Amino acid sequence: MRAMVCYASFSGNTKEVAELISGNLSEEGATVDMYRITNRNLSIPDPSMFDALFLGSFTWAKGATPKIVKDFVYQLGYKPENVFVFGTGDTQFGGDDLFCKAADKLAKFYASPLPPLKIEQSPRGTQEGKVIQWTEGVVNYCQQYLIK
């Protein structure tokens, strides 16, 4: 399985999730490339080169998708069918309604085959198991439906 993990992160939480996902994918035997989304995305990955595109984002003010992520989506220019979304957020900014709202919106936009992974701030500790379980779910899905 060839996987691309793209993520945006300001303070490091989403980067940690991306690294955990990447590590888990490698353990599952996948080939993994990572790409950090910034405000200067000069050369972005081509999703058609991968079996699965993992897209990670934090959530910004009042449930917003960060501008750098929206710009990245615009640059991609089309909706690949194999996008799996993960996000970090913080329930103190609007409770459950706005928690990881960007991940929800991106998963809906890309009609992601599986629900997005949502992590409260850092994935280290008790939430690490959640990341592993979700990643395994994606790998199983890809093996069953996407990889010919």
Ligand SMILES: Cc1cc2nc3c(=O)[nH]c(=O)nc-3n(C[C@H](O)[C@H](O)[C@H](O)COP(=O)(O)O)c2cc1C
């Ligand atoms: C100004 C501000 C607004 C935020 N708004 C939300 C929000 O609406 N929903 C949410 O789930 N998290 C919100 N957060 C929390 C961040 O998404 C969370 O800290 C995230 O883990 C940061 O990711 P990063 O460390 O990868 O940059 C907000 C944080 C800040 C600083």
